[in-house]
Amino acid sequence: MKPAGSLADARHFSHDAMHSTFSLRLRGVDADTARDIARECFDLLDSLETKLSRFVEGGDVSRINQMRAGETLYISEACHQCLLLALDAHARTGGLFDITLGSRIEHRKSCDSGPLPQLTGSLIIHPDVPAVTCTEAGRVLDLGGIGKGFALDQLKRILADWGAEDALLSAGASSLLAYGPTAWPVELGGARESIRIHLRDQSLSASGTGIQGSHIVHPAGADAMPAAPCERIWVISATAALAEIWSTALMLVDTQEIPGLLAVEGDLYEVYTEWNGAITPGFPCHG
Numbered sequence: 001m002k003p004a005g006s007l008a009d010a011r012h013f014s015h016d017a018m019h020s021t022f023s024l025r026l027r028g029v030d031a032d033t034a035r036d037i038a039r040e041c042f043d044l045l046d047s048l049e050t051k052l053s054r055f056v057e058g059g060d061v062s063r064i065n066q067m068r069a070g071e072t073l074y075i076s077e078a079c080h081q082c083l084l085l086a087l088d089a090h091a092r093t094g095g096l097f098d099i100t101l102g103s104r105i106e107h108r109k110s111c112d113s114g115p116l117p118q119l120t121g122s123l124i125i126h127p128d129v130p131a132v133t134c135t136e137a138g139r140v141l142d143l144g145g146i147g148k149g150f151a152l153d154q155l156k157r158i159l160a161d162w163g164a165e166d167a168l169l170s171a172g173a174s175s176l177l178a179y180g181p182t183a184w185p186v187e188l189g190g191a192r193e194s195i196r197i198h199l200r201d202q203s204l205s206a207s208g209t210g211i212q213g214s215h216i217v218h219p220a221g222a223d224a225m226p227a228a229p230c231e232r233i234w235v236i237s238a239t240a241a242l243a244e245i246w247s248t249a250l251m252l253v254d255t256q257e258i259p260g261l262l263a264v265e266g267d268l269y270e271v272y273t274e275w276n277g278a279i280t281p282g283f284p285c286h287g
Contacts, residue, residue, distance in 0.1 A: 011029070021172060024037075026159075026164060033162070184198060226252065226255075238269070
């Protein structure tokens with residue numbers, strides 16, 4: 001998934017953070033202002049990486065993963081907000097979206113052929129105070145896609161503060177956020193074909209078995225994986241975090257179950273699926 005070509009007058013900046021390359025395309029601002037906006041955006045990304053990545057020693061998520069039973073840890077407001085989003089997503093997806101599967105995700109990424117690790121431990125995310133309490137040690141948080149989506153949504157706030165009203169933001173190959181009046185062309189690339197769509201004031205996230213390998217793990221274990229999942233799925237939503245949540249969750253159900261799930265979700269716009277190599281624009285959503 002990628003922009004189908006920059007518009008002639010868009011100013012382009014990129015920055016590596018959170019194991020991804022973030023890109024910022026701006027229209028309607030002068031060169032100096034664009035550089036200042038990009039600098040502030042990328043400073044924020046570096047700050048968020050220390051708070052949201054489990055691989056940054058001493059960061060919020062890293063410290064949460066090292067907690068012992070009975071401990072309470074006070075965390076940054078940004079990490080707290082992202083954790084509350086993930087907690088809400090767990091409820092909205094019927095448990096399909098789960099950020100506590102870090103040990104199983106690492107097992108899959110390492111190509112270990114053994115059984116998935118047993119899930120142990122329990123955490124409490126306090127709703128009104130930026131704090132986490134460990135009731136039983138063992139859970140490993142991995143914010144992954146929702147962390148990138150959350151970051152894109154925070155960058156949009158910076159653009160609004162600057163009065164920049166026309167931009168396309170991306171995080172790696174799987175997350176896009178369009179802001180403002182321009183309809184940005186985007187290519188959805190499948191195994192055998194691709195289609196072009198346009199994003200305007202929308203976010204798009206993609207998940208699939210070919211994206212970062214087979215890292216998608218069902219919370220209920222390997223036996224719960226669907227017999228007929230999509231090969232790839234693209235979700236369009238109002239926020240990047242929500243698009244990330246649902247593009248992951250919908251990979252964990254049989255294709256025929258997707259319309260039923262989407263019928264009760266009011267914050268999605270549209271879903272595209274790839275199955276047997278064909279991309280289908282389908283499952284229009286409420287919103």
